[in-house]
Amino acid sequence: MKQAVSQMGVTRTTRTLSRINQPDGFDCMSCAWPDPDPEHRHSAEFCENGAKAVAEEATKERVGRDFFRAYSIADLSDKSEYWLGKQGRLTEPMVKRSGSQHYEPIAWEDAFTLIATHLTELVTPDEATFYTSGRASNEAAFLYQLFVRMLGTNNLPDCSNMCHESSGVALIDSIGIGKGSVSLLDFYSADLIVVAGQNPGTNHPRMLSALEAAKRRGARILSINPLLEAGTSNFHNPQNMRGMIGKGTDLADLHLPVKVNGDHALFLGIGKLLLEWRAIDADFTDAYTVGLEEWAEHVGRLSWSTLTNACGLSLEEIESAARMVSNSRATIWCWAMGLTQHHNSVATIREVVNLALLRGDLGKAGAGLCPVRGHSNVQGDRTMGVWEKAPGWFLDSLGAEFSFKPSPHHGFDAVESIEAMHDGRVSVFIGLGGNFAHAAPDTGYTTEALRSTKLTVQISTKLNRSHAVCGDTAIILPTLGRTELDMQSTGPQMITVEDSMSVVHASRGRLRPASDSLRSEVAIICGIAAATLGDRHDVDWGALAGDYSLIRRHIASVVPGFEHFEERVLRPGGFVLPHPPRDSRTFETASGRAEFGVSQLATLEVEPGQLVLQTLRSHDQFNTTIYGLNDRYRGIHNGRRVLFMNRADISNLGFKAGDVVDIHAAWRDGRDRCAPAFRLVAYNTPRGSVAAYYPETNPLIPIGSTAEHSNTPTSKSVIVTLSLSSAAPIRDDDRGPALDELDGTGTSGLVWPPASGR
Numbered sequence: 001m002k003q004a005v006s007q008m009g010v011t012r013t014t015r016t017l018s019r020i021n022q023p024d025g026f027d028c029m030s031c032a033w034p035d036p037d038p039e040h041r042h043s044a045e046f047c048e049n050g051a052k053a054v055a056e057e058a059t060k061e062r063v064g065r066d067f068f069r070a071y072s073i074a075d076l077s078d079k080s081e082y083w084l085g086k087q088g089r090l091t092e093p094m095v096k097r098s099g100s101q102h103y104e105p106i107a108w109e110d111a112f113t114l115i116a117t118h119l120t121e122l123v124t125p126d127e128a129t130f131y132t133s134g135r136a137s138n139e140a141a142f143l144y145q146l147f148v149r150m151l152g153t154n155n156l157p158d159c160s161n162m163c164h165e166s167s168g169v170a171l172i173d174s175i176g177i178g179k180g181s182v183s184l185l186d187f188y189s190a191d192l193i194v195v196a197g198q199n200p201g202t203n204h205p206r207m208l209s210a211l212e213a214a215k216r217r218g219a220r221i222l223s224i225n226p227l228l229e230a231g232t233s234n235f236h237n238p239q240n241m242r243g244m245i246g247k248g249t250d251l252a253d254l255h256l257p258v259k260v261n262g263d264h265a266l267f268l269g270i271g272k273l274l275l276e277w278r279a280i281d282a283d284f285t286d287a288y289t290v291g292l293e294e295w296a297e298h299v300g301r302l303s304w305s306t307l308t309n310a311c312g313l314s315l316e317e318i319e320s321a322a323r324m325v326s327n328s329r330a331t332i333w334c335w336a337m338g339l340t341q342h343h344n345s346v347a348t349i350r351e352v353v354n355l356a357l358l359r360g361d362l363g364k365a366g367a368g369l370c371p372v373r374g375h376s377n378v379q380g381d382r383t384m385g386v387w388e389k390a391p392g393w394f395l396d397s398l399g400a401e402f403s404f405k406p407s408p409h410h411g412f413d414a415v416e417s418i419e420a421m422h423d424g425r426v427s428v429f430i431g432l433g434g435n436f437a438h439a440a441p442d443t444g445y446t447t448e449a450l451r452s453t454k455l456t457v458q459i460s461t462k463l464n465r466s467h468a469v470c471g472d473t474a475i476i477l478p479t480l481g482r483t484e485l486d487m488q489s490t491g492p493q494m495i496t497v498e499d500s501m502s503v504v505h506a507s508r509g510r511l512r513p514a515s516d517s518l519r520s521e522v523a524i525i526c527g528i529a530a531a532t533l534g535d536r537h538d539v540d541w542g543a544l545a546g547d548y549s550l551i552r553r554h555i556a557s558v559v560p561g562f563e564h565f566e567e568r569v570l571r572p573g574g575f576v577l578p579h580p581p582r583d584s585r586t587f588e589t590a591s592g593r594a595e596f597g598v599s600q601l602a603t604l605e606v607e608p609g610q611l612v613l614q615t616l617r618s619h620d621q622f623n624t625t626i627y628g629l630n631d632r633y634r635g636i637h638n639g640r641r642v643l644f645m646n647r648a649d650i651s652n653l654g655f656k657a658g659d660v661v662d663i664h665a666a667w668r669d670g671r672d673r674c675a676p677a678f679r680l681v682a683y684n685t686p687r688g689s690v691a692a693y694y695p696e697t698n699p700l701i702p703i704g705s706t707a708e709h710s711n712t713p714t715s716k717s718v719i720v721t722l723s724l725s726s727a728a729p730i731r732d733d734d735r736g737p738a739l740d741e742l743d744g745t746g747t748s749g750l751v752w753p754p755a756s757g758r
């Protein structure tokens with residue numbers, strides 16, 4: 001409430017918060033966790049971080065033409081992401097012309113013409129790339145990829161490429177569909193819930209309510225994470241009296257402090273024990289799977305010393321976890337970025353699937369695979385065809401609906417787009433939402449890549465780094481957010497989204513838009529498409545922008561599962577998309593069965609003096625949007641440039657807690673990658689594994705360091721060294737950071753920068 005009222009005022013706060021995630025309200029943009037059935041919804045069906053996300057969008061602050069007159073591109077580049085975000089909502093289209101250092105206003109139609117001119121002058125449409133962040137609605141995403149494919153390219157990178165791509169690849173290869181198989185109801189009948197590489201207390205807080213309910217019913221919870229995250233321990237549910245005044249619930253029955261990137265070995269170890277104990281659902285494996293023997297042979301050959309060294313856990317710890325799995329009749333396997341952003345992520349997730357197959361945890365109540373998605377519509381955007389590697393059947397179906405022939409060649413993903421901009425193969429970047437410059441890896445390299453383009457276009461609600469790191473010509477197109485009324489020629493429009501559990505539902509904003517000059521994402525895409533494609537195709541872009549139900553009619557004929565879309569999405573709570581493994585134990589894989597996968601164990605090679613850095617989110621941010629400078633669950637206040645490190649590692653390397661260090665990446669291409677001025681915080685993390693916040697650490701993630709098969713940047717396993725810093729303190733805001741030290745036992749009250757002589 002404190003954050004919301006300070007940004008929106010009292011009236012706007014009550015009107016807005018009461019509509020979050022209600023059947024006639026708007027979908028919270030803070031994460032993709034599903035909503036309960038309409039009858040079981042709370043009147044406050046949102047969390048602290050949802051309220052912050054809403055306040056960030058519905059803020060009363062504004063960025064107008066005077067602001068851009070006052071601040072040059074260079075001035076904006078010097079500001080922190082926190083400062084940029086606090087300036088408020090963008091209000092009118094702006095252009096930075098070639099040679100100029102300032103943005104100036106431009107009329108909407110002129111902006112569309114300028115974009116069209118750049119796009120039509122390209123030698124081939126493959127010289128442009130079209131990014132999507134996972135907040136875009138189904139309607140906007142569908143039209144965006146339609147426009148891009150009509151233009152003639154499949155260059156559709158999206159935030160998934162940096163997020164759950166490894167999950168998608170692993171799931172498609174093993175069970176034939178790249179989506180999770182559980183519904184919210186399964187949480188209420190599971191025996192065991194595994195939470196691996198995820199911090200739900202901060203990133204999916206409403207998941208804790210499901211975990212708490214499961215726990216009260218007798219389910220057990222296994223947490224696998226280098227850090228013991230708040231939320232899984234000592235959870236106080238803020239939505240009931242028991243939680244407000246009572247004793248907190250220790251959600252996790254067992255916490256395994258795995259080494260960063262040690263999960264593959266851990267899951268192999270659990271598998272090895274389950275095989276030894278014959279704790280196998282043989283009816284399931286016989287009827288529905290292939291490859292069990294090969295996998296069992298592979299697992300049998302692995303030695304315990306290899307496995308325990310690789311995961312940093314004892315055999316006893318692995319046994320306790322395996323015992324929980326073998327005692328469970330139905331297990332839900334949840335994971336997020338802690339598993340997806342490593343070199344061997346696809347192998348690790350295949351190993352999770354192997355365990356689920358071994359136990360028959362698919363297509364049965366209370367069990368299943370649950371990759372917990374990030375952005376609120378990231379899954380829907382993929383379903384709508386935002387995919388650089390869209391399958392042939394999708395392209396054929398789209399081509400048939402709109403009478404054209406989409407290019408069959410795969411386009412560029414996020415990392416490939418950066419490389420192609422860097423070496424001049426791509427000269428136009430268009431971003432539908434997001435903050436590509438700062439979300440992408442290797443900030444130095446990505447900055448060079450974006451700055452070498454002829455044109456960058458950002459369709460955004462708020463100012464961010466990507467407006468300052470721009471092409472020779474740069475355009476900002478300000479758009480409506482989820483909370484706002486979307487009025488078009490035929491009346492107010494709703495949009496639709498798909499949550500992490502394949503439920504599609506409607507979202508309607510009610511607030512008066514931040515400025516009268518804003519346009520909806522759909523209207524902006526239609527404007528660009530009409531100006532660029534002219535009458536090359538028989539699509540009435542103006543009509544689609546005026547009535548979104550026409551878009552949904554096209555979606556219904558192109559995308560399977562969306563039959564009678566309009567009618568079904570209007571039911572309170574929406575409808576669930578088909579999922580063959582969940583619905584009927586049908587597996588659309590090469591073999592027609594669910595496939596066990598054998599992956600060699602590949603451990604990181606870390607030399608003495610080197611550490612493995614994972615980059616993660618604080619409690620006060622949404623990706624690159626920084627709400628505030630605190631991470632109260634981890635005891636950090638007034639600053640973000642901290643490095644969490646094991647106390648023994650700190651002294652072994654000759655440092656002391658509170659020292660300010662520069663972090664250097666060790667990567668084979670020899671490029672100098674450094675993130676300066678981080679303060680060491682002694683913290684309960686395994687030896688050799690350190691952690692710091694994203695995006696401040698993105699300069700350290702080498703562009704060439706990506707996961708096998710999914711090409712996801714390895715944001716959770718960066719090999720680094722440290723040196724004492726001589727850099728001037730870097731300020732997160734105008735006050736300058738000061739923070740408390742936390743070592744798992746309490747705060748010592750150190751301030752940063754330290755007073756001289758300390």
Ligand SMILES: Nc1nc2c(c(=O)[nH]1)N[C@H]1C(S)=C(S)[C@@H](COP(=O)(O)OP(=O)(O)OC[C@H]3O[C@@H](n4cnc5c(=O)[nH]c(N)nc54)[C@H](O)[C@@H]3O)O[C@H]1N2
Nearest residue numbers: 049197198199203260261336337338374375616617622623
């Ligand atoms: N409030 C808020 N909500 C959000 C977001 C946000 O920024 N703020 N972002 C949204 C998005 S896009 C996403 S993708 C999700 C992200 O949700 P999470 O995946 O929970 O996000 P991270 O902060 O990256 O946390 C990763 C977790 O994995 C652990 N971890 C790191 N390395 C390893 C490892 O090698 N093994 C294991 N087992 N664990 C590891 C970390 O300690 C941390 O607890 O949240 C979404 N929701």
Ligand SMILES: Nc1nc2c(c(=O)[nH]1)N[C@H]1C(S)=C(S)[C@@H](COP(=O)(O)OP(=O)(O)OC[C@H]3O[C@@H](n4cnc5c(=O)[nH]c(N)nc54)[C@H](O)[C@@H]3O)O[C@H]1N2
Nearest residue numbers: 133163433434435439459460461462464615623624694715
């Ligand atoms: N080092 C490191 N890097 C990472 C990660 C990590 O864990 N570590 N995580 C990765 C992950 S999981 C993800 S998903 C990506 C996130 O990458 P992105 O999705 O690109 O980044 P966001 O910070 O979510 O984007 C925020 C911006 O979106 C715009 N925006 C907000 N709402 C709307 C809207 O309704 N419409 C439009 N058009 N624009 C809007 C605002 O201008 C805001 O500044 O980052 C990835 N990068």
Ligand SMILES: [Mo]
Nearest residue numbers: 163164374375
């Ligand atoms: Mo994400």
